[in-house]
Amino acid sequence: MHISSENSAVKNAPVPDLSDPHYFGAGDPHPVWARMRAEDRVHRQCPMGGKPEFWAATGYADVSRVLSRHGEFTASRGNILTTLGRTDIAGGKMLAVTDPPLHKRLKEPLVPHLGRQAVAAFEPRLRELSRRLLSLSARQDTWDFAAQAAFYPIAMAGLLLGIPEASWHRLKHFTYAAVAESDPDYAGTGDSRAAVLSRAHSEIFLHFHTELTRPGRADADDLIGALLRATTPHGEPLSHEEVLLNVYSLLIGATVTTSHAASAGLLALLENPDEHTHWLESGDTASLVEEILRWSSPANHALRHTTGEIRLNDTVIGAGSPVTAWLGSANRDESVFPDPFRFRVDRSPNRHIAFGVGAHRCVGAHLARLALTVLFEEIGRNFERVELAGEPRHLHSTFIAGVKSLPVRTVLRPEGAALRSFQPLGDTTGGAL
Template sequence: MRIGSPAATADIALDTIDLADPELYASGDPHTLWHALREREPVHRQTLPDGRSFWSVTSYRDVNDVLRDHTRYTSQRGTLLSILGSSDPAGGLMMAASDPPVHTALREPMGKALSARALAHWEPRIREVVLRLLAPLAEGPLDLAQAGTAFPMAFTGALMGLPEDDWARLAHLTTMAVAPEDPAFEAGGGHTTLLSAHHELFEYFARRVRTVSAAPGDDLTGFLLRMRPDGRPLRQDELVYNCYSLLLGANVTTPHALAATVLALMEHPDQYRRLLAEPALVTSAVEEGLRWSSPANHFMRYAVKDTEQNGVRIARGDAVVAWLGSANRDAAVFPDPYRFAVDRSPNRHVAFGFGPHYCIGAPLARIALRVMFQEIVRLVAEFRPAGPVRHLKSNFVAGISSLPVTAALRDGAAEALAAHAPLPRPEAVA
């Protein structure tokens, strides 16, 4: 998704806005449309040509209201626009598509296993993965977006106990699932691509669960097999859906936040110079990169009863879509919201969502991105564009599918990177 400062929005006809169109996020300017909606109609109804409709909320306050209140807005009927109007087969089975008490019973033990404290010992492995990802910069151009697709799998795959030979295919399938109409991932039409990706991923995890169920390992899949929410083991369908959800979440945020933050640093070289001069700002720079990129673009809910949102009546059963990228540009919360600032504080972004469904993998993503930018600051004096930027065609993931760069390396960096074998090239996936 292209990120810029909106021009004048007064002439935008709000009834012509189509926030469901994946092409808008590949080549259009959603930030201008969101800006217009926040100013003039922060709770906006859109009807699709096939008659399906949904409400969009675009202000920070409304987005938080919708995401935190399961008594008014349920997750169980589906959380993404791709299944608008359909029943989610994972509803009540997958943590991300459930409400309390089911959601609470699943989240509490999983949250402990994925806490920052529980994951701290993974940092050396993540650092090695980072150095392997950056290693090609010692010799020439690197497509950071394409290489970045292998980044989360190299530690999330290990965390889940998945065989390394499967990681590349799994990374490709998860992108097919969130961007089924993107030309690089489409296989026989968007709907067919989505069904194919889901079928292969669910079959994969069904086989995996059967394989390890007799002797669960000391990994996240084994943890799920040993879980006893409400005193009972998870059924196979619950195991499959939650394995899928954990993998999808890992592959959605981290690579796209990486690419978008590097692009922002190239477009705002003063901010990278600031970061080089003050490496202690890496943590706040990561948070600003998350706000700036907002990789998870939206989450959907359904109204469980007639309600009111910001003065607008929402009928029971209506779909409501919370646009995170818009909330993260709300000037009521973020002064000068279209300025990328590595020292922004406070920075109460909602890139990981809000409320009960706040991303359970956020601690892992933060560790991975912090280590990544610590190494980038240590090794790279300057990034330079080496080709056109391509944006992912998806209304769910605000992503970059191609970001070719070269780097001016700092003293000794080439030798340090040469000591690490590059990660397998993602082009071998398809």
């Protein structure tokens, strides 16, 4: 998806099909969303090809309400557009598609491992991974930042879930296929979306099924061990299916946010050189990361279903209706963010909702923030200059607002020569497809 820098709403133009992944790979939804916020904040979307109708909420207040009021909008029937028209079999079993109070029993085992203090212990490993991500620049001055960044969340998941590096390449491919099944880089020639999804899910679940059944696995001090040891309010352990689904969800969650925010953030700095200079002079990487999250909004939408008849921003929506909350639009809402189409590294306040709101707010938000902070600190420390070396390419996905290719040309600072001693993240021989 192109990250538009101008609020150029095109009046009287039809709203494109927001359920079409190819639109987000080639189009720019921001002018459309700006017009929708001005003229049709809760829009009834009627896709082509017989696909089910759904509602689209685009304003900050409406999106926040849809995501936070689980009594009015349930996640249990599916939380992304690929589940539209059918009931998600993971409902009530996987954190992302479970409403409170059941949501709490799935989340509680994860919180001690993903709180601010707990993830701070990962900083040295994240710094090593960041240097590995950037190390290709010490071997060739022109390289694809996004292709390297795609391995970053898989490596992070490895820290949390015990994924061996030999499995990174294979898991990265199938994780992307699971969230971008229509993208030509992940969909096989002639394969249907359903076939791509089926194979991706089979490969990922088989990997983790094998891991979960390994003797002594419940004793590990990681997220898999925590889920295997977790119990229900009645003292019963989580089922194998519940653990498997939530490990999958954690892997997907890491993939959605970190790598795409990193690539979109670097692209924004390259397209706004004054802001790039301002960041380097100020050294305020924490503020930069918050603006990157607002600007990129990598989790593009979330799906909910109404639990009864709902009035949303003067629009009446019937019971059981699917409603999409477009986070990328909410984070450019003019009523909340002054000059929202300007990338500002010192934006304050910055009340973005890139991680969602309410009970379903991303459980890995602290880790994602730390990972992005460390990565951009390393970018600032190691590079004298970074410039575009080709046209960026965007992911074909309704779920992820992603940059899948970002060719860059880099010039190292003297201290950047140390990157040569690190193995590039994508340089792994295990699981080649």
